[in-house]
Amino acid sequence: MLKTRPAIFASLRFYSQNAEKPPLKLVAELRKLTEVSITKAREALAASNNDVSAALDWLQKDLAVSGAKKAAKVAHRAAGEGLVSASILSRGTGSSDGHGGVRAALVELNCETDFVARNALFGRLVADVAHTAAFLAESGSSRQLERTYVHPVPREQLLDAPLLSAEGPGLSPATRAGLGSQGTVGSAIRDSIAKLGENIVLQRAVTVTHDPIPRVRGDLGLRIVSYIHGGVLPTQGRIGALALIALKSPRLTPLLGTLNFCEELERIERSLARQIVGFDTSSIRGEEEGALYNQPFMMFGDALEGETVEAGLARWARQKQLVLDTDGTDAGGLEVAEFVKWTIGETADAL
The missing domain is CATH 3.30.479.20 (Elongation factor Ts, dimerisation domain)
Structure with a gap:
């Protein structure tokens, strides 16, 4: 068991180093513009290659879809x-x-x-x-x-x-x-x-x-x-x-x-x-x-x-x-x- 731990930790380090996360500066900028949550801002930037303009378009479309779904779910x-x-x-x-x-x-x-x-x-x-x-x-x-x-x-x-x-x-x-x-x-x-x-x-x-x-x-x-x-x-x-x-x-x-x-x-x-x-x-x-x-x-x-x-x-x-x-x-x-x-x-x- 002890011998396997370094391999596990190494794989975790490899994953964290290669997973590209949106810069905090862009997350903050997008949240200031739209007032969305941190999670949603990161999701929008990740889906738009960290392009703020494209992220705004993504959020607009996502909001329309999620809003319609949520409205139908809570209408009663x-x-x-x-x-x-x-x-x-x-x-x-x-x-x-x-x-x-x-x-x-x-x-x-x-x-x-x-x-x-x-x-x-x-x-x-x-x-x-x-x-x-x-x-x-x-x-x-x-x-x-x-x-x-x-x-x-x-x-x-x-x-x-x-x-x-x-x-x-x-x-x-x-x-x-x-x-x-x-x-x-x-x-x-x-x-x-x-x-x-x-x-x-x-x-x-x-x-x-x-x-x-x-x-x-x-x-x-x-x-x-x-x-x-x-x-x-x-x-x-x-x-x-x-x-x-x-x-x-x-x-x-x-x-x-x-x-x-x-x-x-x-x-x-x-x-x-x-x-x-x-x-x-x-x-x-x-x-x-x-x-x-x-x-x-x-x-x-x-x-x-x-x-x-x-x-x-x-x-x-x-x-x-x-x-x-x-x-x-x-x-x-x-x-x-x-x-x-x-x-x-x-x-x-x-x-």
């Missing part, structure tokens, strides 16, 4: 965790972005565990999906405030859409490398399933869009506001809402030209969004307990004790001179036109 698993994410590209009347139009989206992306829901890769994915939905949303022109501006997006339509980065083109390492820069929302979800090992499901998505109101109607305005709670980032969490705010006043244009009014407007808008999220809000008006306007305005710091949301909005509009008395008739005001509120785990009956 329940996905009860995840994130609600909002993307607002244009806030509406008086904002510097979007020339006064409204363009926003709210999406819910589900996974299996809270651990994955808090993963940075999953967070970037849901941000990109929300950005894509908002960017590709179709808007229509209308001068009627009574129109519905919140529209559900068919899941299959969004899954087939090209994925757009919320960070902008070329900013993420994977995008710079060309890994993940192509493809659809659906393929991006499959790729993430392969990387994270959990079932990931696009549960639902809505968009809120409205073209700028013509200048001839300078007394009207629509604005969008969001509030998300229970997440690491302010635009992602376990519960969130988008609220469409309608403004009407003969003094709207000059008021929006003053910094103080705009700051106060943003503060009460955020208070309304927090109110919707913080309470069991199911409607705007009505006799039911979940009606927003019947709730005590707890999220607005300037609200009087016991004052309802409806009364608080009316008082605020008068204080800020948004409402003027004309022959005894109130001309103007601020109101919540529409809202959508989601909590992770709810059933998306509309979709």
